[in-house]
Amino acid sequence: xxxxxxxxxxxxxxxxxxxxxxxxxxxxxxxxxxxxxxxxxxxxxxxxxxxxxxxxxxxxxxxxxxxxxxxxxxxxxxxxxxxxxxxxxxxxxxxxxxxxxxxxxxxxxxxxxxxxxxxxxxxxxxxxxxxxxxxxxxxxxxxxxxxxxxxxxxxxxxxxxxxxxxxxxxxxxxxxxxxxxxxxxxxxxxxxxxxxxxxxxxxxxxxxxxxxxxxxxxxxxxxxxxxxxxxxxxxxxxxxxxxxxxxxxxxxxxxxxxxxxxxxxxxxxxxxxxxxxxxxxxxxxxxxxxxxxxx
Numbered sequence: 001x002x003x004x005x006x007x008x009x010x011x012x013x014x015x016x017x018x019x020x021x022x023x024x025x026x027x028x029x030x031x032x033x034x035x036x037x038x039x040x041x042x043x044x045x046x047x048x049x050x051x052x053x054x055x056x057x058x059x060x061x062x063x064x065x066x067x068x069x070x071x072x073x074x075x076x077x078x079x080x081x082x083x084x085x086x087x088x089x090x091x092x093x094x095x096x097x098x099x100x101x102x103x104x105x106x107x108x109x110x111x112x113x114x115x116x117x118x119x120x121x122x123x124x125x126x127x128x129x130x131x132x133x134x135x136x137x138x139x140x141x142x143x144x145x146x147x148x149x150x151x152x153x154x155x156x157x158x159x160x161x162x163x164x165x166x167x168x169x170x171x172x173x174x175x176x177x178x179x180x181x182x183x184x185x186x187x188x189x190x191x192x193x194x195x196x197x198x199x200x201x202x203x204x205x206x207x208x209x210x211x212x213x214x215x216x217x218x219x220x221x222x223x224x225x226x227x228x229x230x231x232x233x234x235x236x237x238x239x240x241x242x243x244x245x246x247x248x249x250x251x252x253x254x255x256x257x258x259x260x261x262x263x264x265x266x267x268x269x270x271x272x273x274x275x276x277x278x279x280x281x282x283x284x285x286x287x288x289x290x291x292x293x294x295x
Contacts, residue, residue, distance in 0.1 A: 026061050026090035029188045030247035033060035035258050036184075038250070051176050056184050057247055058093050062103075063128070063185035065091035069107040071119060077111075079104040102178070109172035114149045123170060127154035127182075128189050131198035131218065135209040144210040145198050145218075151189055158183040194234065 033056035040048060040056075052059050068084045068091065071077045081100040083091060094103060107124060114123035130152055131145030139152060147153070149170050157171040161179035173179050189195040200216040202208045210216040218224075227234055245251065 026064065026087065027245060027247055029060040029064070029185060030057045030090060031245055031250055031254070032188045032191075033057035033184055034247045034250045035255055038255050039258060048180070051180050053177075054093065059181050059184040060188060061087070061090035061185065062094065062181040063124075065094050066103045066107055066124060069104050071107070071111065071122075073119075077108075077119075079108045079111075102174075106172075106174070106178060109174070110170075113172070114170040115147075116149075117170075123149060127151065127171070128186070129195040132196065133200055133209045133211065134197040134207070136211075144200075151186060151195060155183065155186050155190065158186065 036056045037045070037048075048056060065087055068087055069079050069081050071079050081095075081103050083095060094100065107122065110124040110127075111117060111122045112119065114126065116126070117123040126147070126149050128151060130139070130147065130150035132139055132143055133145060136143060140146065141148070141152075153168075154171065157167040157173060158179040161167050161173045162176055162183070167173040167179075173182065198218065200208055200210045200213075200218060202213060202216055208216045210218075224233065226232070
């Protein structure tokens with residue numbers, strides 16, 4: 001079941017429609033899933049329902065909902081879900097005892113087992129992005145910003161579990177349901193330029209390639225770049241969503257744009273690498289450097 005091939009056209013539709021320039025937050029992820037639901041033929045749709053027990057629109061925010069799981073301090077940590085207000089609208093479907101236990105268990109298994117995992121910055125939060133410099137035309141795990149626990153690796157891990165294999169370290173994915181919950185979200189992240197293309201600056205604030213320029217500074221996926229709009233940063237602006245977009249009623253033009261996209265050839269894992277950097281390569285023209293301030 002080539003789930004990534006089914007989600008990818010819907011995700012790309014967000015980039016093709018002018019109204020969706022900022023649609024990457026909770027509503028944006030749900031919208032990607034809603035369009036993907038419409039694209040599914042009967043057989044794959046039945047498989048999705050069998051694995052998830054819900055549609056892709058509902059599944060698409062699970063990987064962000066787990067951010068509401070809080071860990072206690074000390075060597076014997078406990079993990080408890082406390083719904084954060086910023087995720088409440090998208091996460092209500094998971095606020096049942098059974099679903100909360102699943103989220104808590106996932107965070108427990110993906111907390112500090114990765115190379116850079118820390119209690120204040122758990123491993124599962126690093127699965128949502130990769131930091132390849134925007135000057136690069138392709139993804140290479142040897143480049144600065146690429147990691148064995150980045151977004152591309154996380155997609156590969158989810159696909160492995162869906163194919164009946166174990167997730168490679170450092171990922172811990174319990175079963176196919178958890179894998180599809182993750183994949184439904186990560187495909188959306190893959191098409192958010194600031195989740196795949198990172199801006200690195202030199203001492204004067206000019207963009208540089210960290211693989212050829214020593215001493216460059218990371219901008220944390222645009223979180224350190226202020227846009228001047230109420231103190232917001234570039235990443236937050238991208239993650240915002242237009243009130244004109246309602247996941248419960250996806251605009252017909254988005255579905256038309258998605259259905260018109262040609263199918264991407266190749267293995268799903270290779271698609272993730274190719275699509276990620278292809279969208280990252282769109283980054284430079286969108287950044288107006290004089291309007292940005294570095295935190």
